[in-house]
Amino acid sequence: MGLKYQNILVAIDGSKEADRAFKKGIEIAKRNNAKLLLVHVVDTRSFALIEAYDTVIGDRAEKLAKEMLENYKQLAEEAGLSNVHYEIDFGSPKVKIPRDLTKKHSIDLILCGATGLNVVERFFIGSVSEHIVRYAPCDVLVIRTEKDSE
Structure with missing residues (x-):
């Protein structure tokens, strides 16, 4: 990894933290003349809670x-x-962001929001940003909310 980023991935999930990561991603991409890849992973783990998973749910999630x-x-x-x-x-x-998508797109920087989960949710399923930091083969910048940085 050099001093200049060429392929930047921003994980987008609709949260305020992801929105801040997006805005920082724009600035970093401008300074580095880099490609910006916006990624949303539809978390199919949540579908396991629905007894009769209907493709309509997946189609709607993809459309949104x-x-x-x-x-x-x-x-x-x-x-x-x-x-x-x-x-x-x-x-x-x-799994998808740090392991699959970084390799597929030769990503050298990932931006993601700090966890939006509460303590109980984090205990059971873990923080996505924590896993990204742990398993990504490239630099990771975790963006906190204004509230977190106070």
Whole structure:
């Protein structure tokens, strides 16, 4: 890894932390003239709680993710970036982001929001950002909310 980032991945999940990560990602991509990849992983683990998983749920989740990422892509382009892409994947974000997507896209920097989960949820399923930091083969920048940084 050099001093300049070429392929930056921003994990987008609709949270305030992810929104802050997106804004920082734009600035870093501008300074480095880098490609910005916006990623949303539809967490299929939550579907296991539904007895009769219907493909309608997955289709709806994908449609909402696409709308969200299209909006973020447009904002990034309006901010002056020209090399902006997005990807929607299905599975566990803990696995897909640090292991699969970083390799697939030669990512050298991941930006993600600090956990939005409460203490009980973190205990049972763990923090996605913690797993990304632990298993990513590249640099990771975890973005905190303004409240966290006070």
